[in-house]
Amino acid sequence: MNPVTQIGEALQSVYDLGGPVVVILLATSVVTASLIFYKIWQFGAARVGRHKILDQAVDAWDRGDRARAAMLIEQSRSYLAPVIARACGEADTFHAERADAEAEDRFARLERGLSALDIVSQLAPLLGLFGTVLGMIDAFRALQNAGTSVDPSLLAGGIWVALLTTAAGLAVAMPTSLVLNWFEARMRRDRVFANRALRTIFAPEAAMAEGTARLRAHGS
Numbered sequence: 754m755n756p757v758t759q760i761g762e763a764l765q766s767v768y769d770l771g772g773p774v775v776v777i778l779l780a781t782s783v784v785t786a787s788l789i790f791y792k793i794w795q796f797g798a799a800r801v802g803r804h805k806i807l808d809q810a811v812d813a814w815d816r817g818d819r820a821r822a823a824m825l826i827e828q829s830r831s832y833l834a835p836v837i838a839r840a841c842g843e844a845d846t847f848h849a850e851r852a853d854a855e856a857e858d859r860f861a862r863l864e865r866g867l868s869a870l871d872i873v874s875q876l877a878p879l880l881g882l883f884g885t886v887l888g889m890i891d892a893f894r895a896l897q898n899a900g901t902s903v904d905p906s907l908l909a910g911g912i913w914v915a916l917l918t919t920a921a922g923l924a925v926a927m928p929t930s931l932v933l934n935w936f937e938a939r940m941r942r943d944r945v946f947a948n949r950a951l952r953t954i955f956a957p958e959a960a961m962a963e964g965t966a967r968l969r970a971h972g973s
Contacts, residue, residue: 772914774884778877778921785873785925788866789932799832799863802939804946807831811950814841815957832859833947840954849955856947860940867936874930881922888915 796802810825819841826838833856840852892912 772884772888772918774880774887774918775921778880778884778918778925781873781877781880782925785870785929788869789929792866792936795863796936796939800830801832801863801943804829804831804833804943807834807837807950808946810837810841811953815953817957832863833943833950836947837950837954840951849951852951852955853948856951860944860947864940867933870929870933870936874926874933877922877926877929878919879922881919881925884918884922885915888912888918891915 806825806829810822810829813819813825814822822841823838826834826841829837836852836856836859839855889912892915
């Protein structure tokens with residue numbers, strides 16, 4: 754028996770057990786899992802949430818140590834390193850709004866696909882509930898057709914199959930929602946880091962202290 758035939762028989766058995774809704778949820782779970790693994794790889798390659806070297810570079814810049822800051826930025830493999838490097842190299846002419854826009858563009862690239870996970874997490878339980886309603890309709894229709902010779906096992910079996918779709922919907926939605934919240938939390942932390950880093954570059958403490966000292970000297 755070839756693999757295609759085996760897959761076909763497996764899908765047919767799933768269809769016989771839970772109907773088309775379970776098959777749809779099964780296909781959705783496969784696509785969702787593939788998207789999740791891709792986003793995990795993408796976040797890892799971009800080093801989302803791992804900006805230790807870049808943070809040290811920003812601190813060095815804040816202290817006025819430009820040479821060390823440039824060296825650390827060059828060592829960093831963070832996806833935010835090019836934005837920070839340009840902000841440091843063109844701090845006098847590179848406007849903060851432009852730097853924020855470039856950082857936001859990089860965030861948007863990493864967030865592609867998260868909306869699909871959000872849709873799955875919201876619609877999967879509703880799809881499962883829809884399958885349950887359809888299953889209950891079939892179960893009560895069979896009960897009505899049985900007339901006075903009602904077999905309790907017939908009703909119990911129909912309800913069991915109907916509730917299977919709700920369980921399948923929740924099984925797809927719950928892990929998807931958890932992973933989505935994890936992705937979104939990491940992106941929120943990166944936004945906070947980028948905002949602090951860019952504000953520090955355009956208004957470093959060392960430059961502010963030097964400016965204050967000049968004002969005091971001029972005033973005296």
